[in-house]
Amino acid sequence: MPRDRFPIAVVHLHVPPDQVDWNRHPAKAELYLQSLEIWPDRISAAIEQALSTIEDPGESSRTQQILRVAEASAGYGLDRTITPAEETPLLELRALAQVHDMYIMAEHPSGMWLVEQHIAHERVLYEQIRDRWNPVPVELPVLLEGLKPVQVEQLKRVGLAIEPFGENLWAVRSLPELFLGRSDGVAGLIELSLAGDLQGAQVAVACRSAIRNGVKLSLPQMQDLLDAWQGTKNPRTCPHGRPIFLRLEESSLSKYFRRSWVVGKSHGI
Template sequence: MSVVIQPLPPEAIDLIAAGEVIDSLAAAVRELAENALDSGATRIVISLFPDLWRLQVADNGRGMDLENLRLCAKAHYTSKIHSCEDLWKITSLGFRGEALHSLAQFGNLEIWSRAAENCESGWRIAYNRQGKPIEEEISAIAPGTIATISNLFGNVPVRRNALPSKMQQLKAVQEIVQQLALCHPQIAWQVLQDEQPWFNLSPGATAKEILPQLLKSVQINDLQALQLTLETPTEDPSTLEIVVGLPDRCHRRRADWVRVAVNGRIVRAPELEQTIIAAFARTLPRDRYPVCFLHINTAPRQIDWNRHPAKTEIYLHSLDFWREQISQGIEATLRLSPADLQSAQHQRLSNLLKAAEPQGRYRLNPDLQTAVIRDRDISLMELRAVAQVNKTYIIAEHNSGLWLVEQHIAHERVLYEQLLDSWELVPIEPSLILTQLTPKQVAQLQGLGLEIESFGEQMWAVRTVPQALHQREDCLDALIELSWGGDLQAAQVATACRTAIRNGTPLNLPEMQDLLDRWKRTRNPRTCPHGRPIYLSLEEAALARFFRRHWVIGKSHGI
């Protein structure tokens, strides 16, 4: 279906956020690539000549006929919107009619294009600084568009000299392409530098297939994806796509791969980014951040794109609703599911952390046990306890292989989520007497809700304790540990760690099976609250390859 490029009315121009669109090489790539995506392209080729300040973007989209080609570089001429009302129902990546005009202002712009419908040949047009055609000629090209800008910022040398180094600009271009590829996984991308291949991105069905191409240390089996169909409070149909790096397999030193996209474009959304980071709390090691990409697709009226010229900042309606859905979606994505039985766990044995802890006996706590076991709308795999290794690891068998589960941190995860759901303080008789506490330690215990009062010179009586510590002989030591700082959640982690079964504790099969059944139902079963991986997967396919069971008998006997 052909589209018509026409000028925006003055009242719409006045409402559009002011600012220059093209301020760097990466911005030029972004605007031309977004135009290609808006045209329905499935393949985009970007050619860069940074030393010459030249770039070209070619696509196989709908293209333009001669009439539209003559108008496309004029200021505020666009086919995306036509009135003020259209600003509140934007469905395209571009809409201001500024990008091509800005490119014409700051460089030498040429466009080859051929409409996909009823056009036997294409046209090439060169534009002046005002975006008006100065050269026209027939060109034999395939349907689609090729936009070339040369001598970028040649007429403003001060700006060119103020831009970052070549390497930084190329890195920014790579970031732009990666962001667009995540949001539009069905597109094939080819990027060349000085006519030499730089990088390619293959198309995929979802962002889960794109992410491993961007982060070479991440394998597709390290990722879990979920897509939800939702209805906003205003009854607008929406979808939420979530791709997370499993916390026992991949995480980052910085929050540089916490990405949020809305309706096809990566945006800065601090509130949603913080929601993502909070959803991974107590699943990652200290000072590590998740790998997570989420993509919200909702009705155009839920978004105001007209906040920033680069369209990286938006106003999103129903923010609290989206924060709640994101938290619940990430929680669902991190649970164990039958799919976990089909994917190999790529953890190295050398990365397993050994815990040297005192002996203890595993005691079931039926009161807390009922607090965590809930009905969930997911089918859980069957794990069968087979044996205990070194009084530390439980061998759990399933239909596709076996898992090695570290008993202490699996139990720690169970207890932590129980305490998170039902932090209960119970009276203790006789009271425990603590000595030599600082005022800060006393305030810390009071902040956790414990009843504590002075009992003489440098003595304090503790009259309530967490239920999980109530019957423990080391309750006094645990209270001193809790007094050294941290919020309530940190106290719950410390309590869970202290009360969990110790490594070196022998378990019988019913006890092992009970622990497995409780652990697999937790919300975040992959890591303990400190971020350590809980299980190592040994899949049947991997075992078969290692023992070469696919060999024929004759070959294996040297016949």
């Protein structure tokens, strides 16, 4: 969960050990399920069953209350006229313009969106880094100077091969794929050595590599970013839990401009 967000329910799975893939995460902080396709249906069925046992109207309104409270505390702080993020697929966004060198204004079939460029890009990079973390051996080791023991430990913990290389020097002999051939590799490794856990490290790397706010983007660059961002698994929030976009629905806009009042009259419709 992003920081300061809370689940409204926890599902407890009983899984035979051979159905668990233990080896996808270097620090074993995440486990993966084999034969994933069977789980969504089973979980839906279990939730449906759990909810159907609450038949009493008093109880069910209590359930609704719990759901509402959970939603409210997880609010994005958006204005009430903005429809909160629902399960509408993020698709078909067309970049129109950059606002204040920070927001991409985009047209969507159902309205108009503002996307913050830095955190949208951070989300894209974070997922790439997370999914392609597996460090690979490098021919030329990267040399790091003056590391404290805890930094060396941290680099080992996130799965890198590192060993002493003379006086106050260490050689890093394997790197995550995305670090290969980067000019800021040393700075990135130092940052990694200071981050708390693997996820924190990956977020830090994504943040430092993402397009800054204040950087001018061309229309094709904006469209590329929107396309990549729409393809992410969790496009709604950045890895820190901040919302990435603001959605203005056409229905809200037409209400705001009171368009329904003048249908059939000569007010430009």
